[in-house]
Amino acid sequence: MPAALDALDRKILAALQEDASRSLDQLARDLGASKTPVWNRIRKLKDAGVIRKEVVLLDPDALGLDACFFVLIRTSEHDAQWLDRFMAALKARPEVVEAHRLAGDIDYILKVRVPSPKAYDDFYRALIKEVSIFNVTSTLSMEEIKGTTALPLVEQA
């Protein structure tokens, strides 16, 4: 069951999802509260596992990662051994930024960041070599309309 959050908790989480580099002092000021309650909430939220980690976000363009592909995979293989190898391969490859197993006629979806279409092709060939073959549709992203790490903070009923 989800953690119970009040209005202040939500304000803190929203702020930290946007920018975690602020000092505690500044954060409290921005939220119109004072240090102690804010700090206590943050610790509580960390202990409860609501706040998982703190990271920096890099700019793909500045790193030369100009291509972002979505890969839709249909496969006939469903045995445990194949699945283990497949998942291990995905986890081992840093280009694979996201991977989900889906319900419906598409079995898996991947999001892959690479420097170029050529680099994607290299990745693709290496992957299908490693874990047998499947039916794959690769689509290039032309524009990232939105991309946020901030999760929606829905009110609990």
Next chain:
Amino acid sequence: MPAALDALDRKILAALQEDASRSLDQLARDLGASKTPVWNRIRKLKDAGVIRKEVVLLDPDALGLDACFFVLIRTSEHDAQWLDRFMAALKARPEVVEAHRLAGDIDYILKVRVPSPKAYDDFYRALIKEVSIFNVTSTLSMEEIKGTTALPLVEQA
């Protein structure tokens, strides 16, 4: 053109993408370097826009966001006005965590995080009410195999 990164830059970025909560002191120790060079690199990387921002990552489960949908959209509408409204709608909705315009026969892909399939249906109805209609395939994620904010740090040629 991408920023030129040396081995130390890459080590710093990799470390900060994993965990940005460490103190500068600790980070330098972990990397086997000393404070000054690490601090200089970080500032350089921020100025160059390689490091975009610093955020906390929350746990979807702890927030009660048990459902994650991928939405594949095909549309016949391509005029600028429709596109503006569509993109504005996506940006305004916090449930939409990611949105890309694609090349190929799927026009758009969305990633949407909601508490439940019911909540997704509400979202879906509200969206198509707001920006006319399109051909939509919604698929529920059964399992998040991988999901990282860490971009691959490829060596430059």
Next chain:
DNA sequence: TATGAAAACAAGGGCTC
């Protein structure tokens, strides 16, 4: 001369009352 080590200062976090 450019780079890293180290030390000094200022500021902010962590904790108590």
Next chain:
DNA sequence: GAGCCCTTGTTTTCATA
């Protein structure tokens, strides 16, 4: 919500390759 202490970020200086 105010205040303390001590860690940490930031800057400067010094040594070194």
